[in-house]
Amino acid sequence: MKQEKILIIGACGQIGVELTLALRQQYSNSQVIASDLREQAHPLLEGSGPYYTLDATDIKAVSELVRKEAITQIYLLAALLSATGEKMPMKAWDINMNSLLQILELGVEVKLNKIYWPSSIAVFGTTTPKNHTAQKTIVEPTTVYGISKYAGELWAQYYHRRWGLDVRSLRYPGLISWKSAPGGGTTDYAVEIYHEALKNKQYTSFLSEDTYLPMMYMDDAIRGTIELMEAPEEQIKSRMAYNLSAMSFSPKEIAASIQQHIPEFSIDYAPDFRQAIADSWPSSIDDTDARNDWHWKHQFDLDKMTQEMLKNLRK
Numbered sequence: 157m158k159q160e161k162i163l164i165i166g167a168c169g170q171i172g173v174e175l176t177l178a179l180r181q182q183y184s185n186s187q188v189i190a191s192d193l194r195e196q197a198h199p200l201l202e203g204s205g206p207y208y209t210l211d212a213t214d215i216k217a218v219s220e221l222v223r224k225e226a227i228t229q230i231y232l233l234a235a236l237l238s239a240t241g242e243k244m245p246m247k248a249w250d251i252n253m254n255s256l257l258q259i260l261e262l263g264v265e266v267k268l269n270k271i272y273w274p275s276s277i278a279v280f281g282t283t284t285p286k287n288h289t290a291q292k293t294i295v296e297p298t299t300v301y302g303i304s305k306y307a308g309e310l311w312a313q314y315y316h317r318r319w320g321l322d323v324r325s326l327r328y329p330g331l332i333s334w335k336s337a338p339g340g341g342t343t344d345y346a347v348e349i350y351h352e353a354l355k356n357k358q359y360t361s362f363l364s365e366d367t368y369l370p371m372m373y374m375d376d377a378i379r380g381t382i383e384l385m386e387a388p389e390e391q392i393k394s395r396m397a398y399n400l401s402a403m404s405f406s407p408k409e410i411a412a413s414i415q416q417h418i419p420e421f422s423i424d425y426a427p428d429f430r431q432a433i434a435d436s437w438p439s440s441i442d443d444t445d446a447r448n449d450w451h452w453k454h455q456f457d458l459d460k461m462t463q464e465m466l467k468n469l470r471k
């Protein structure tokens with residue numbers, strides 16, 4: 157069996173950094189090639205493995221690299237997230253969509269073994285039932301980011317059905333991590349709050365106190381991604397992205413969790429344009445299909461995550 161060679165596009169992003177490091181544990185450093193737009197020293201551990209500067213939308217450069225390195229799998233993580241996407245809709249559509257379409261085509265052309273492409277609970281909109289949102293339900297995204305993610309899911313399903321391309325995807329909730337900074341997300345308050353709690357013992361939340369959103373600690377998301385990608389093909393019953401869930405909480409609740417460690421921590425609320433985005437998303441997600449099909453199980457709840465975040469950010 158030909159040795160797997162994995163190309164991660166968008167390796168310097170919030171998910172990319174951790175997925176690169178995790179896959180280099182799973183395989184070997186030389187089998188996992190990281191790439192991103194950034195030139196200089198990237199947040200990846202120096203010398204942890206091969207790195208290229210690469211623009212996800214430059215299919216000529218992507219195709220040359222895939223052929224040169226005999227790539228067998230691509231993880232396409234490059235994207236503009238929900239809040240940034242609303243500031244530059246056409247750029248978000250171009251980056252999120254055209255990169256995927258070109259790489260799906262390339263995947264058929266060079267017969268890639270697998271492609272991973274992240275979706276999001278942002279595919280759901282105001283018409284979707286908000287609680288325990290099902291895998292199959294009303295899906296009418298209201299942000300450019302959500303529109304691009306749902307369109308991408310449909311294209312991935314099409315390339316699997318038409319050409320057998322093994323594309324797999326997850327609808328991530330808000331992801332919380334300490335190794336790498338998030339960028340441009342509506343759920344990013346849940347990362348900022350830990351930094352501010354340690355630095356200033358105070359945080360002003362851009363979402364109102366009772367804004368419940370589906371969330372997940374990055375270690376769970378990374379493990380879930382690799383478990384999905386390593387699952388035998390016959391277990392993958394959905395070629396739309398799988399709902400994936402761990403917990404839901406509000407700014408008020410995460411503040412209370414932090415106050416168990418930093419009693420003097422205080423929070424106040426100044427909702428901005430991101431409130432409307434958050435209000436369009438589900439409060440909780442039903443991920444029964446992921447649990448039944450490929451045995452997904454989350455491990456971190458809010459208090460366990462808070463413990464991990466504060467412990468690691470204090471280092």
Ligand code: VAH
Pocket residue numbers: 237238239276277278301328329330331340341342343344
């Ligand atoms: C965002 N972190 O806020 C992303 C995520 C569900 C939210 O897709 O845009």
